[in-house]
Amino acid sequence: xxxxSDRLNATKDGYPFRRWQESGLEQYTxxxxxxxxxVFDQLIAELLRVGPDAAEPVMLAAFEKAVIALNTLNxxxxxxxxxxxxxxxxxxxxxxxxxxxxxxxxYGDGEGPASEWRDW
Numbered sequence: 001x002x003x004x005s006d007r008l009n010a011t012k013d014g015y016p017f018r019r020w021q022e023s024g025l026e027q028y029t030x031x032x033x034x035x036x037x038x039v040f041d042q043l044i045a046e047l048l049r050v051g052p053d054a055a056e057p058v059m060l061a062a063f064e065k066a067v068i069a070l071n072t073l074n075x076x077x078x079x080x081x082x083x084x085x086x087x088x089x090x091x092x093x094x095x096x097x098x099x100x101x102x103x104x105x106x107y108g109d110g111e112g113p114a115s116e117w118r119d120w
Contacts, residue, residue, distance in 0.1 A: 004052040007099040008044050014095055015040065016088040027079045036080075039069045040092065047100050059100055060113060063093065067117040074120045081120040090114045 017033040043066040050058050070089060074081045081089065093114040094104040108115025 002052070004101070005048055008047055008096065011044065011092070011096050011099050012040070014092060016085075016092065020085065020088075027077060032073075032077070032080060035073055036070075036089075039066050039073070040096070042066065042069075043096060047096070052101055056102065059102060060107075060116075063097070063113040064117050067093070067114050070114075071117070071119045086120055089120075090118075 046062040104112035107113040
């Protein structure tokens with residue numbers, strides 16, 4: 001595996017969804033946490049597909065698609081993304097951004113690419 005794919009796949013170790021599920025809060029069902037994981041697994045798969053030499057707009061399109069999917073999850077149940085979860089999600093997006101070779105401070109007024117499209 002390439003360093004690029006190793007870096008991206010390593011970000012999965014930072015997924016907060018198991019912790020959310022173990023929190024005891026009823027909204028973090030196995031199904032809900034699996035949906036969040038799926039969004040990020042798809043983002044990583046897309047970044048791997050386009051590769052490390054993809055143009056920045058191509059990579060950003062993958063992030064946009066992921067954040068819009070998170071918006072949809074939040075619309076289905078607004079209790080899913082509250083303050084702590086929002087921070088976890090933004091941090092995870094930024095971690096994946098760095099792993100993809102981009103600088104998160106260039107997007108979302110310095111907050112990272114999630115802030116470009118998020119409604120939560």
